Amino acid sequence: xxxxxxxxxxxxxxxxxxxxxxxxxxxxxxxxxxxxxxxxxxxxxxxxxxxxxxxxxxxxxxxxxxxxxxxxxxxxxxxxxxxxxxxxxxxxxxxxxxxxxxxxxxxxxxxxxxxxxxxxxxxxxxxxxxxxxxxxxxxxxxxxxxxxxxxxxxxxxxxxxxxxxxxxxxxxxxxxxxxxxxxxxxxxxxxxxxxxxxxxxxxxxxxxxxxxxxxxxxxxxxxxxxxxxxxxxxxxxxxxxxxxxxxxxxxxxxxxxxxxx
Amino acid sequence: xxxxxxxxxxxxxxxxxxxxxxxxxxxxxxxxxxxxxxxxxxxxxxxxxxxxxxxxxxxxxxxxxxxxxxxxxxxxxxxxxxxxxxxxxxxxxxxxxxxxxxxxxxxxxxxxxxxxxxxxxxxxxxxxxxxxxxxxxxxxxxxxxxxxxxxxxxxxxxxxxxxxxxxxxxxxxxxxxxxxxxxxxxxxxxxxxxxxxxxxxxxxxxxxxxxxxxxxxxxxxxxxxxxxxxxxxxxxxxxxxxxxxxxxxxxxxxxxxxxxxxxxxxxxxxxxxxxxxxxxxxxxxxxxxxxxxxxxxxxxxxxxxxxxxxxxxxxxxxxxxxxxxxxxxxxxxxxxxxxxxxxxxxxxxxxxx
Amino acid sequence: xxxxxxxxxxxxxxxxxxxxxxxxxxxxxxxxxxxxxxxxxxxxxxxxxxxxxxxxxxxxxxxxxxxxxxxxxxxxxxxxxxxxxxxxxxxxxxxxxxxxxxxxxxxxxxxxxxxxxxxxxxxxxxxxxxxxxxxxxxxxxxxxxxxxxxxxxxxxxxxxxxxxxxxxxxxxxxxxxxxxxxxxxxxxxxxxxxxxxxxxxxxxxxxxxxxxxxxxxxxxxxxxxxxxxxxxxxxxxxxxxxxxxxxxxxxxxxxxxxxxxxxxxxxxxxxxxxxxxxx
Numbered sequence: 001x002x003x004x005x006x007x008x009x010x011x012x013x014x015x016x017x018x019x020x021x022x023x024x025x026x027x028x029x030x031x032x033x034x035x036x037x038x039x040x041x042x043x044x045x046x047x048x049x050x051x052x053x054x055x056x057x058x059x060x061x062x063x064x065x066x067x068x069x070x071x072x073x074x075x076x077x078x079x080x081x082x083x084x085x086x087x088x089x090x091x092x093x094x095x096x097x098x099x100x101x102x103x104x105x106x107x108x109x110x111x112x113x114x115x116x117x118x119x120x121x122x123x124x125x126x127x128x129x130x131x132x133x134x135x136x137x138x139x140x141x142x143x144x145x146x147x148x149x150x151x152x153x154x155x156x157x158x159x160x161x162x163x164x165x166x167x168x169x170x171x172x173x174x175x176x177x178x179x180x181x182x183x184x185x186x187x188x189x190x191x192x193x194x195x196x197x198x199x200x201x202x203x204x205x206x207x208x209x210x211x212x213x214x215x216x217x218x219x220x221x222x223x224x225x226x227x228x229x230x231x232x233x234x235x236x237x238x239x240x241x242x243x244x245x246x247x248x249x250x251x252x253x254x255x256x257x258x259x260x261x
Numbered sequence: 262x263x264x265x266x267x268x269x270x271x272x273x274x275x276x277x278x279x280x281x282x283x284x285x286x287x288x289x290x291x292x293x294x295x296x297x298x299x300x301x302x303x304x305x306x307x308x309x310x311x312x313x314x315x316x317x318x319x320x321x322x323x324x325x326x327x328x329x330x331x332x333x334x335x336x337x338x339x340x341x342x343x344x345x346x347x348x349x350x351x352x353x354x355x356x357x358x359x360x361x362x363x364x365x366x367x368x369x370x371x372x373x374x375x376x377x378x379x380x381x382x383x384x385x386x387x388x389x390x391x392x393x394x395x396x397x398x399x400x401x402x403x404x405x406x407x408x409x410x411x412x413x414x415x416x417x418x419x420x421x422x423x424x425x426x427x428x429x430x431x432x433x434x435x436x437x438x439x440x441x442x443x444x445x446x447x448x449x450x451x452x453x454x455x456x457x458x459x460x461x462x463x464x465x466x467x468x469x470x471x472x473x474x475x476x477x478x479x480x481x482x483x484x485x486x487x488x489x490x491x492x493x494x495x496x497x498x499x500x501x502x503x504x505x506x507x508x509x510x511x512x513x514x515x516x517x518x519x520x521x522x523x524x525x526x527x528x529x530x531x532x533x534x535x536x537x538x539x540x541x542x543x544x545x546x547x548x549x550x551x552x553x554x555x556x557x558x559x560x561x562x563x564x565x566x567x568x569x570x571x572x573x574x575x576x577x578x579x580x581x582x583x584x585x586x587x588x589x590x591x592x593x594x595x596x597x598x599x600x601x602x603x604x605x606x607x608x609x610x611x612x613x614x
Numbered sequence: 615x616x617x618x619x620x621x622x623x624x625x626x627x628x629x630x631x632x633x634x635x636x637x638x639x640x641x642x643x644x645x646x647x648x649x650x651x652x653x654x655x656x657x658x659x660x661x662x663x664x665x666x667x668x669x670x671x672x673x674x675x676x677x678x679x680x681x682x683x684x685x686x687x688x689x690x691x692x693x694x695x696x697x698x699x700x701x702x703x704x705x706x707x708x709x710x711x712x713x714x715x716x717x718x719x720x721x722x723x724x725x726x727x728x729x730x731x732x733x734x735x736x737x738x739x740x741x742x743x744x745x746x747x748x749x750x751x752x753x754x755x756x757x758x759x760x761x762x763x764x765x766x767x768x769x770x771x772x773x774x775x776x777x778x779x780x781x782x783x784x785x786x787x788x789x790x791x792x793x794x795x796x797x798x799x800x801x802x803x804x805x806x807x808x809x810x811x812x813x814x815x816x817x818x819x820x821x822x823x824x825x826x827x828x829x830x831x832x833x834x835x836x837x838x839x840x841x842x843x844x845x846x847x848x849x850x851x852x853x854x855x856x857x858x859x860x861x862x863x864x865x866x867x868x869x870x871x872x873x874x875x876x877x878x879x880x881x882x883x884x885x886x887x888x889x890x891x892x893x
Contacts, residue, residue: 014736099651106872108834114853114861118346118675194745217439233744349674369856449758
């Protein structure tokens with residue numbers, strides 16, 4: 001799912017609908033037609049947005065969430081890729097591990113929260129573990145698929161060249177599986193971000209955007225809530241774009257490096 | 262005592278004196294750390310609104326232990342499950358929170374002991390503006406939101422019973438605080454039972470307060486301070502030190518000239534100072550009472566009964582065995598505060614427990 | 615243009631390991647496979663029992679396997695589990711139906727008409743970015759706290775995958791088929807019935823599978839937060855009551871139900887698209 005950066009002409013028509021909605025919003029709040037608590041008047045909304053941008057707490061919360069996200073995502077992805085490689089390359093490992101992994105995968109991610117908080121307390125640890133869990137499965141699954149799909153012809157080449165198992169792994173299987181792994185890591189990042197916000201919102205201790213959102217609700221500040229929602233989406237988008245770009249730029253280099261040594 | 266033992270005992274005693282600063286319990290080591298938990302409010306970092314918060318702000322526990330022991334405080338945004346879980350996971354030694362969550366914890370085997378009264382929380386019943394209801398009896402048929410399994414639920418139960426109603430006469434919605442706000446704001450609910458945070462809603466014109474416990478003596482809104490059995494068995498002197506610090510904090514809170522200082526500390530939690538001031542309009546002496554008196558014990562028993570009836574716990578347990586009043590009693594004696602607070606008697610309806 | 619989900623459903627790939635079983639030359643006998651698969655669960659059970667025996671954690675937070683079993687049997691017998699699941703599944707069914715209906719219509723419309731796609735594509739993609747649970751506060755204000763809230767948010771969770779997959783399926787309907795339809799001078803309705811829908815079907819079913827999975831996940835969260843019934847609520851409430859054995863039972867119930875639904879969807883996928891790579 002890696003696409004090279006295509007030159008795209010910006011299609012202006014995409015702006016039309018959002019503009020129309022915004023206009024409707026202004027009209028509705030000016031005529032007082034709708035509940036002012038949900039349909040916050042644009043002026044108040046703008047004020048709330050700007051105030052939150054200036055609010056140090058918001059940035060601390062955002063930073064805290066990102067830190068948590070990265071920790072959990074890295075931990076979960078590394079574990080996931082490692083397990084995916086094992087299960088993907090060994091039929092025996094697959095027979096042993098696949099059923100259990102599939103079973104555990106079925107449990108809705110946030111259903112783990114009561115157990116995690118009971119074991120690790122209501123804090124950072126439980127949240128990071130949940131995030132790692134969210135990242136783990138996409139990473140593992142996609143890695144396994146990638147390994148399985150490594151063309152048999154390439155493996156034959158490895159056997160002909162009398163590569164040892166480790167070399168086969170490093171030079172043939174991993175580069176061949178790279179697209180799938182990369183895709184898995186991207187999906188893992190998206191899942192991890194959802195896990196981060198959800199965990200923070202549900203556990204509601206300490207610092208983080210999810211907690212910030214929850215507190216804003218308790219204070220009945222819909223403008224701050226809306227700002228948080230927009231910010232969440234924006235950060236999620238920025239993260240997945242950044243990763244996609246990194247892979248697009250890095251993959252040829254990675255493949256090259258794998259061959260070169 | 263033989264000579265050898267005496268020398269070792271004195272060394273240990275000196276160590277213990279330094280550590281606990283009280284009469285030395287021979288050979289009691291100081292705990293590595295004292296971890297205290299309480300209910301908190303606020304964005305991000307939580308702050309408390311009770312004697313524990315005052316004790317933290319004024320570093321009273323550190324004073325009692327002569328600074329030899331590290332003291333850690335943690336304020337939890339969601340009382341109940343979070344604090345019970347922290348205790349079960351071994352992350353807290355002391356905790357001050359609501360009676361009902363404590364009862365749920367204890368009934369499920371959490372090894373705690375009640376060592377002091379955690380103060381009284383005021384309870385309010387607010388009705389959405391536009392809804393015709395002025396007394397509890399008027400709540401009949403209305404949609405009421407509160408958090409089930411809390412002291413609020415119990416209070417409503419008692420109020421309904423006094424008005425000749427029961428839970429069946431109202432529609433009860435179990436929602437966390439934030440969602441109660443939403444429900445009241447957009448008309449999905451008619452009334453709510455809560456603590457001081459409801460006053461903010463009243464100031465925003467969303468609800469009218471039709472009942473409050475301010476100035477009343479009721480068995481509702483009980484909080485308690487608990488210690489884990491492990492900790493108090495191993496470190497009785499340190500336990501005593503903590504209780505003394507709490508009594509000192511309560512005493513400081515109770516004095517009228519300190520009122521502003523108290524509000525300053527409690528306002529750190531983000532609750533508007535004005536709301537706090539109103540919530541605590543009565544003498545702070547009454548709401549921050551650390552005494553284990555008749556009303557407290559009777560109230561706890563009512564709570565246990567309520568919990569069993571509402572299937573919050575599988576079966577009731579013996580409250581008297583749960584309470585350990587030695588620490589509070591000796592703290593009051595040590596600090597010469599024995600007659601400062603009047604023990605409150607249980608009203609006849611409760612006294613029969 | 616909305617980025618399409620590729621033909622092979624990478625986001626919700628087939629069951630781990632099925633490829634190996636299909637390709638493996640010397641497939642182990644059926645019950646050897648079961649035995650191997652049972653190694654992990656049995657080891658977990660062993661470690662768990664050991665931890666309980668050694669009092670590694672307090673029994674409040676680590677109930678013994680027997681306690682969990684007893685609680686489970688109790689809940690089954692009293693019908694609590696069944697009624698909770700019934701409520702939850704009912705919500706999923708309704709929400710899924712609603713979300714799918716909207717998603718199908720929108721996906722087909724945007725897939726067939728590039729103009730519509732140009733206008734509505736970007737804003738839909740922007741909404742994609744925001745996790746469904748983040749919408750919960752907003753939805754609560756709009757829909758209140760009753761059943762409508764749950765159905766609405768499940769519908770939203772289901773809408774997106776169906777939209778994207780329908781869009782992709784409609785778009786990739788081979789040009790050749792459309793040529794045939796042109797030659798045969800099909801009416802728009804005939805074209806829809808005989809060309810567009812059949813060729814988009816595999817992707818739509820894939821999308822349905824993903825939508826069901828999303829819906830189940832979102833339902834659990836909503837029930838944990840804003841509900842007085844359903845399996846998610848039972849789980850959250852037993853946590854409040856500090857009855858972790860019941861929590862365990864609900865987690866298992868949620869997992870098993872999720873697996874069963876996914877199993878049914880995979881069977882449907884196979885039936886509707888025998889040639890697709892995801893079968």
